[in-house]
Amino acid sequence: MNLLPFFESAVVKLNINQTATLGKRSEYIGSSDVASCIRKAYLQRVYPKQPSVSTQLKYSRGHIAELLIDKIFKSGGVQHLYDTQVELTHPTLPMKAHVDFLFYADFEGNPELHAIEVKSVSGIPDAPYPQWEDQLSYQLGLLRMQYPEGKLGGSILAIDLNAGQIQQFNGYKHDAATFNYLYCKGLHLLDVLNGEDEARASLSHLCGYCQFRSDCPEMMRIPKVILPPEIEMLAGKYVELNTTKSHAEKEMKSIRQELLDFTGPKFSGRSDNYDLRVSSVAASMTVDGTLLNKDFPDIYSSVLKERAGYSKLEIKPIRNPDSTKSGTVGG
Numbered sequence: 143m144n145l146l147p148f149f150e151s152a153v154v155k156l157n158i159n160q161t162a163t164l165g166k167r168s169e170y171i172g173s174s175d176v177a178s179c180i181r182k183a184y185l186q187r188v189y190p191k192q193p194s195v196s197t198q199l200k201y202s203r204g205h206i207a208e209l210l211i212d213k214i215f216k217s218g219g220v221q222h223l224y225d226t227q228v229e230l231t232h233p234t235l236p237m238k239a240h241v242d243f244l245f246y247a248d249f250e251g252n253p254e255l256h257a258i259e260v261k262s263v264s265g266i267p268d269a270p271y272p273q274w275e276d277q278l279s280y281q282l283g284l285l286r287m288q289y290p291e292g293k294l295g296g297s298i299l300a301i302d303l304n305a306g307q308i309q310q311f312n313g314y315k316h317d318a319a320t321f322n323y324l325y326c327k328g329l330h331l332l333d334v335l336n337g338e339d340e341a342r343a344s345l346s347h348l349c350g351y352c353q354f355r356s357d358c359p360e361m362m363r364i365p366k367v368i369l370p371p372e373i374e375m376l377a378g379k380y381v382e383l384n385t386t387k388s389h390a391e392k393e394m395k396s397i398r399q400e401l402l403d404f405t406g407p408k409f410s411g412r413s414d415n416y417d418l419r420v421s422s423v424a425a426s427m428t429v430d431g432t433l434l435n436k437d438f439p440d441i442y443s444s445v446l447k448e449r450a451g452y453s454k455l456e457i458k459p460i461r462n463p464d465s466t467k468s469g470t471v472g473g
């Protein structure tokens with residue numbers, strides 16, 4: 143019984159079913175569109191590409207994370223406080239957002255709207271990515287349109303199912319200027335889709351993964367150089383080692399968890415091959431720099447000290463042009 147060919151078609155159907163509640167993505171501007179590069183969002187619509195089984199499994203991981211969080215909320219007895227996949231619609235334009243979890247009150251029952259954007263990740267970042275924050279800001283803006291009065295906030299819940307870790311990035315508020323910026327990006331995408339404008343490209347850390355990178359005007363601005371062969375070789379070696387390092391770090395993280403599951407928080411023992419010790423570092427207090435800057439800006443500026451600069455090295459392999467796409471758009 144060969145399961146893999148069956149999986150390849152069944153996973154596609156699973157994702158179609160899972161996203162059915164979001165409606166036809168091609169018919170409206172969603173939060174992921176305005177949070178991304180408009181050139182990429184436009185080209186993805188014009189040259190849609192079936193994601194690989196691996197990518198589709200990752201999408202499913204996101205749905206599983208949402209189901210798990212839903213079950214956690216329900217187990218905690220707060221199911222009466224929220225709805226899932228709440229659709230927000232602009233009153234006149236085809237702009238929509240879907241809030242993963244929308245709470246109508248806090249845990250004490252005080253009325254408050256709180257939007258939660260769930261992100262399933264492999265390794266929780268130290269800070270939320272700007273694209274995540276933009277998605278949430280767009281949702282908060284549409285929420286404010288729908289509910290002009292009352293307390294309104296949001297958070298990003300990043301969950302790493304492999305490592306069993308969850309992190310809430312909290313404290314987001316509706317910001318009219320940020321929403322207006324994202325709204326204008328949405329209008330720009332609508333104009334581009336109607337053939338009234340050319341899609342603008344905007345560089346970000348995601349460009350390295352973009353399938354439309356090869357003929358992107360922003361990429362073309364990067365000067366072409368001929369590197370000495372030994373430097374070209376070192377660059378390749380650096381990329382290879384960096385990839386190995388990332389894989390090793392991910393694997394170490396999950397092995398570490400398995401070891402700690404075995405030892406518990408305190409352990410000291412010696413096998414034939416290893417001296418294994420686990421001790422606890424007590425919780426400690428730290429200064430919340432963002433809060434300090436917000437509430438006591440004078441104090442914040444008086445305690446700042448210079449951090450030494452350093453050379454930042456970034457190397458990304460150049461991918462070949464995507465065979466499924468032809469044509470270009472300006473930027």
Ligand code: SF4
Nearest residue numbers: 179343344349352358
């Ligand atoms: S490579 Fe170009 S099109 Fe792709 S995300 Fe970056 S700026 Fe946008």
